[in-house]
Amino acid sequence: MTEKARNRLLSLLWLALAGAAAGAMAFSSIYLYLKPGLPSVESLRDIRLQTPLRIYSRDMKLIGEFGEKRRSPITIAQTPDMFIKAILAAEDDAFYSHSGVSIKGLMRAARQLVASGSIQSGGSTLTMQVARNFFLSRDQHFIRKFNEILLSLQIEQELSKDEILALYINKIFLGNRAYGFQAAAQVYYGKDINELNLAQWAMMAGLPKAPSTYNPIANPSRALVRRNWILKRMLDLGYIDQDAYKNSITAPVTARYHGRDLDMSAPYVAEMARKEAVELFGDAAYTDGYQVITTVDSKLQDAARKALQNGLETYDSRHGYRGPEQRLDPELLADNDQLVDLLREIPLLGDLEPAVVTAVAPQSLSVQLRDRRVIEIPWDRGLSTIRPYISENARGPRLKSADEMFAPGDVVRLRRVLISAEEVEKERENARVAAIENAAESLADATVTDDPFTTPEGLADDEQTETPQPREEWHLTQVPAAQSALVSLQPEDGAIRALVGGYDFRQSHFNRVTQAARQPGSNFKPFIYSSAIERGYTAASIINDAPIIFEQTNLEDVWRPENSSGDFLGPIRLRQALYLSKNLVSIRLLQALGIDYALNFVENFGFDRSKLARNLTIALGSSALTPLEIARGYAAFANGGFRVEPYLVDQVLDVHGDTIYQALPLTVCSDCPETSEQYGGEPEPIDLQSIPQETALASGEREPLELRTLPVAPLHADEQARPRAPRAISAETAYIMDSMLKDVIKKGTGRMALSMKRGDIAGKTGTTNGPRDAWFSGYSPHLATSVWVGFDSNSELGKNEYGGSAALPIWIDFMSEALEGLPERHLAQPDDIVTMRINPRTGLRTSRGGIFEIFRADRLPGRENYGNYPSIYSESPDTPATNDDQAQESLPEELF
Known part of the structure; x- marks a missing residue:
């Protein structure tokens, strides 16, 4: 050289x-x-993947999910090996050999930049994608790229390859709010990742490059190209053989959107639980993967929803058809796509399907559904019974022709009714019998040339052998204008087993169980009666059912209360007065007890005295209360006299499934010795002949009950760790009130509930002026349930609507299913309760005839002697009984 x-x-x-x-x-x-x-990088070991808040029923049915990111973390061990190979083939086949950065990939990206003048690809490894997704933005800047490279080198030094891959599998965004491949498998295929096949794994592996571009739902053709490219890569890398490749590239695209399906409908419950979770954990509730387990039972919740919706629809049908929900321009009928889009914007309410009238015939309607089907509504499926709504108290005449009310373009509601194969067979059998009867009548008039063996007309030969198949029918209906609320508690501890805050959450998020404070009417009377029984009255005490007038100095303040029936029965026993719901007796009783005493006493049930009106109208339920407050009060009658606090959230689990919160509710312990701390003792019996008269007419308001987060119980705490529920009333008063409330069903305003054929149910109707509010609250020892029906606007329900007609049917439908299969349970009779024979007209003991009544042993009535008849009981103690009820009770009656 x-x-x-x-x-x-x-x-x-x-x-x-x-x-x-x-x-x-x-x-x-x-x-x-x-x-x-x-x-x-060490923070990656403790990284919390943003996992949504999930709400469950007590039997682990999903009822709600909250959070922007849908995620279901899995481990590498839970991830199919072939799916991992699909990811490596698509993104980084040298993942297990490089140190976090691929020089080859970066050089390729550099060449693309020089050739095109813009960034075409980043040359990123899986490690670099993890660095970007956890810590950096997706902005295409050189500084961000250098950060990505440096962070990737650090990650590779401190984490194993499997740890890095697990972070990638669970973090990457894959479209449709899905973060991580497990969540994406649920969104696109409705399955877990390990349930997919090779073609589907390849399709999933193609999503990270561009979730919108290669989305198999939005862009199936481009997604298919990407999938087949990944399959070819897997073949070239030796991950799959030729047969697997050929089978997979010919597989069709089967992806479609699978929203996170809820296991049951309980949106009001889910919303309440969400609020409690946010109170407990703040905004982290939406991202840290908490699982809230509520006290709601899925079977009871479903029964409550159906009962409430059916009850409102039945009430609504009694008051007339208000006409089409909307009227669209008939010209829209020519544009089917636009018509379908408009229909899909109309929410499904209470399972009632929106449809558009496309044609009107005299005796039928042709309507189009959201799925583009056009069906016919015949005259007998909702049209023949239509009477136009005029007011809640008036309806127009029945339609004679459908075109009197309907026109093309009208939006109506339909109910889908599925007719089972058994019902189809029954219809066919009825038709067969009718056809044979008609043939027999014809045969009696036939000539000798008639063939007696001809198949009866209307009964084809093939119908005799064809297997019956279920079918669907569509009936015309409408969304109810009225609203309702239902809440059911477990009497032992106040656990909410079912709660429905309105006809449909999509119609209104207003939760009428907890937010609608309405006048309970006679639903409140049992609490006043309890205070009387506790003070010394008995079920046989006589109060005068007679007119009464309260006057103030201002003539406008004159109050003339009346019974709902408009009649007066004179001297009447307390038991009768309750099951007949006599307003004047309740007012006289409260007047005798004293308002202050009664208000103090009802606090034992959980009511806030300061928010109850301080006047005699509280005897008629004038103070606004929520269904939840009323249900809590009735739970005391169901459990033998104890006050419980309603609660909804029973348990909270963290993202790992560990219990981090456990409710600690007040729980009834009937066998535990009672202490003075539990119960303040019974009030001194009053002198029934020297009771002060109070006629104060002050006013007051009532705020709704708010659910409170309960104390946290020690983990794995047994029943003995629960705090004991205090007494609201004595066991003796609870037993007597239970027997009186059972009479409301046996022979009073709740008689409709006799259809349940149970002896352990009790309750009370309630109806306010107008009527504007209809109630029924009742119980068995298994459940305490309150139902309210009314309008949010506080308008009238209709002159013939009462608690027994509007609310009680909902209660019956729910409780019938809720109690199905459960044995009858009754309160244990306290030792000092005795049965005596009394004169039904005087309430005094008698040695002959009469009826049986129950008393506390230390509060027995006197023997028949009108001289001892207290003046407060009646202005005319000698007035004979004239009502039918008293006459019927002249014979002995059985106790229950």
């Missing part, structure tokens, strides 16, 4: 060394500049 050549070579070597040194210095400078801003 010549001297000149040697010098040139040395110069090039020095230049290369200088360039390398300069590059190293530049890289070191960039590293030193960027290093302070890089996050700690």
